[in-house]
Structure formats: structure tokens, C-alpha cells
Amino acid sequence: MAKYLLIESRDPFENNIVARQYDLAANLVKEANEVTLFLVQNGVLPARPGSCSSLLGNAARAGVQVLADDFSLRERGISANKLADGVTAAPLSVVIDQLAEGRKTLWH
Amino acid sequence: MKVLNIVEAAYRGTLEEQDDTIIWICHAMKGASADIDVLLRGNAVNYAVKAQDASGLAFGDAKQTQPPKLADDLAKLKGKGVKVYVVEDALTERGIAANELIDGMDLVARRKLAKLFADYDQIWHW
Amino acid sequence: MSKTLTFALMDAPFENARSTTALRLIDLAVKRGYNVNVFAYEGAVYLPFAKQAQHANAVHGRSVEEENHPLPRAWIAAIMKEAAAKGAKVDWVNCGLCVDERGAAESIEGVRRGSPADFWNFAKSSDNTLVIGTK
Numbered sequence: 001m002a003k004y005l006l007i008e009s010r011d012p013f014e015n016n017i018v019a020r021q022y023d024l025a026a027n028l029v030k031e032a033n034e035v036t037l038f039l040v041q042n043g044v045l046p047a048r049p050g051s052c053s054s055l056l057g058n059a060a061r062a063g064v065q066v067l068a069d070d071f072s073l074r075e076r077g078i079s080a081n082k083l084a085d086g087v088t089a090a091p092l093s094v095v096i097d098q099l100a101e102g103r104k105t106l107w108h
Numbered sequence: 109m110k111v112l113n114i115v116e117a118a119y120r121g122t123l124e125e126q127d128d129t130i131i132w133i134c135h136a137m138k139g140a141s142a143d144i145d146v147l148l149r150g151n152a153v154n155y156a157v158k159a160q161d162a163s164g165l166a167f168g169d170a171k172q173t174q175p176p177k178l179a180d181d182l183a184k185l186k187g188k189g190v191k192v193y194v195v196e197d198a199l200t201e202r203g204i205a206a207n208e209l210i211d212g213m214d215l216v217a218r219r220k221l222a223k224l225f226a227d228y229d230q231i232w233h234w
Numbered sequence: 235m236s237k238t239l240t241f242a243l244m245d246a247p248f249e250n251a252r253s254t255t256a257l258r259l260i261d262l263a264v265k266r267g268y269n270v271n272v273f274a275y276e277g278a279v280y281l282p283f284a285k286q287a288q289h290a291n292a293v294h295g296r297s298v299e300e301e302n303h304p305l306p307r308a309w310i311a312a313i314m315k316e317a318a319a320k321g322a323k324v325d326w327v328n329c330g331l332c333v334d335e336r337g338a339a340e341s342i343e344g345v346r347r348g349s350p351a352d353f354w355n356f357a358k359s360s361d362n363t364l365v366i367g368t369k
Contacts, residue, residue: 111357117369130367136350230362232363234365
């Protein structure tokens with residue numbers, strides 16, 4: 001088993017490859033890995049309950065830890081207390097923690 | 109340390125740079141004895157198409173004499189022992205048939221990427 | 235023993251959120267006392283460009299001083315200063331060919347010229363590497 005950190009900086013409203021990254025995260029869990037999907041920049045936009053949020057909910061139900069950069073959320077006026085199911089606000093320092101831990105880390 | 113380099117963005121500055129700068133840096137790292145392979149996904153799968161031709165660019169009387177030759181660059185990487193994976197689903201979605209590709213590409217199904225990643229210590233998504 | 239992280243950056247300043255996020259990450263790593271290697275590729279060689287300058291902003295109705303326009307070169311200098319204060323190091327390498335193409339040779343102090351071999355050596359000797367590609 002390995003640990004992965006997938007950082008997603010893009011959003012599924014503008015880019016249809018983003019949903020595939022969420023699927024990749026879920027597939028990595030199916031391969032018995034531990035996976036964090038960390039949303040940053042416009043990547044946090046689907047964390048506001050809306051038409052693409054279920055994609056994140058699906059990833060969370062598949063066992064992916066879905067986190068959203070608290071600064072990116074605040075920058076976009078998205079309340080950290082009203083996020084889509086399965087998404088939790090987190091500080092960017094989580095990325096440094098997980099990099100330092102040695103996780104295989106991909107930025108998209 | 110074994111690293112998989114993922115290329116997704118395609119034709120980004122390739123005319124000005126005379127190559128894809130990620131394929132180029134993979135060549136340079138291989139020259140420094142790096143243990144690397146390459147995965148093409150999204151639009152970058154088009155780099156494996158044999159028929160690409162970027163010649164003829166000119167501005168006023170200034171002619172560009174060295175166009176990028178992206179498929180050749182991939183073939184040369186392969187020649188140096190670098191595996192070049194291409195996401196098969198991305199080819200199909202784009203209407204690219206297998207016989208349109210240069211030789212030596214390793215086709216991989218999108219659903220098998222998670223398994224492929226297990227073979228590498230790090231995965232760099234450029 | 236402190237950790238060492240390597241970052242590969244590609245974006246020029248003022249064009250994309252990625253450059254700011256990258257510097258936020260590097261700042262966080264330095265605050266932890268980690269050593270940080272940066273390989274600046276393509277447009278990222280302009281991040282530490284010495285000639286970045288602030289300006290007034292008539293739309294905002296602010297003078298140069300009031301506007302206090304962010305300059306990535308100043309952010310990088312501040313990060314390097316913080317690293318030094320913590321006994322850590324930021325080793326910033328600008329890709330030499332990228333510098334040449336762009337005429338970006340004038341960088342702030344602490345930035346050196348290098349090549350992809352430097353990046354591979356950084357990656358081999360670090361605890362982990364994060365590549366932030368451009369789009």
C-alpha cells in the first residue's frame with residue numbers, strides 16, 4: 001500500500017478532465033492505497049454545494065479524503081461550514097505535511 | 109528512484125520552443141542518468157501521431173527553419189530506453205487509430221493508471 | 235535531521251494563481267525549517283526577476299506606496315531571509331536555457347543558473363518533489 005496526495009487546482013465546470021482526476025483518486029483507493037484529494041485555487045469551486053459537488057461526494061464515499069484549501073475557499077466566498085458532503089476545509093500546510101511524509105504527490 | 113512523467117497539455121508553446129518542453133526535459137534528465145518513463149494523457153496523446161507537420165512557419169521574410177518534430181522526439185526517448193505510455197481511451201475519444209501512431213508506444217487503459225502508478229516511486233504531473 | 239523538499243515551477247508571475255500557491259507552499263516549508271530546492275523552468279525564471287517594479291494604480295486611486303503592489307521577487311527574497319534566520323536553505327535554480335530565451339538573466343541575490351541535471355539531482359537528494367506544471 002502506498003500513500004498518495006492528489007492536488008487539484010482546476011475545476012470540473014471548465015475542464016472535463018478534472019472529473020477523471022477524482023476517478024483516479026477513487027481507483028487508487030481501490031488498489032489499496034491511502035489517498036488525499038486536496039483542492040486548491042479554482043479546484044475548490046465544486047466544494048460549494050452545486051451541480052458538480054456529487055463528484056466529490058462520490059470520491060469521498062469511495063474512501064478518498066477530500067480536503068479544500070481554507071484560503072482558496074475564503075478567497076471565493078465559500079463558507080467552510082457549508083461545504084458539499086464529503087469535503088472538509090483544511091490549511092495548505094497539509095500539503096507540506098504529506099509531502100514531508102513522502103506521499104506520491106501529483107499536482108493537476 | 110523511478111519517476112513517471114505525465115504530459116497532458118499539448119502544443120503549448122511548441123512552435124516557439126521547437127519542442128514540447130516536458131518531452132525535452134525528459135531527454136535532458138535521461139542524459140543525466142534519470143530512471144524515468146513518460147505517460148501521455150489528454151490532448152498530449154496527439155504527440156504520438158506520425159503525420160504531424162509543423163513546417164513552413166514564417167513572419168515577414170523570417171522563416172522558421174527548425175520546426176518541432178514531436179513524434180520524432182518521442183521515438184528518440186523510446187530509443188534511450190524510456191517507456192512512453194499513451195492513454196488508449198484518450199486516443200479513441202479523439203478518433204486516433206493505433207496505426208496512426210509511431211512505433212513503440214505502450215497503450216494503457218485509463219482504468220489501469222492506478223495500477224501503473226504503483227511501479228513508480230514518484231509521479232510528476234507536468 | 236530536517237527535511238528537504240524540491241519544487242519544480244513553470245509559471246511566469248502575474249499570469250496564474252499557481253505561482254502564488256507555489257510560493258505559499260515554499261513559505262510554509264521554510265517556516266517549518268525545511269530546506270527547499272526550487273527548479274524554475276520556462277516562465278518561472280521570471281519569478282525572481284530583479285527588475286519587477288511596483289506602480290501606482292489610477293483605477294484603485296492609489297499611489298505607488300499605497301498600492302503596495304505584490305512583487306514575487308520580494309516574496310522570494312523574504313522567504314530566503316526567513317530560511318536563513320531558521321538555519322535552512324532555499325536553493326533556487328533558474329533553468330539557464332529558459333533564462334537565455336527570455337532575457338531574464340537579472341535575478342535577485344540567491345538565485346543561480348542551472349540545468350535539468352540540477353533538477354534531477356535535487357529530486358534524488360530530497361525527501362520529496364512536487365512538480366507544478368503549467369497549462
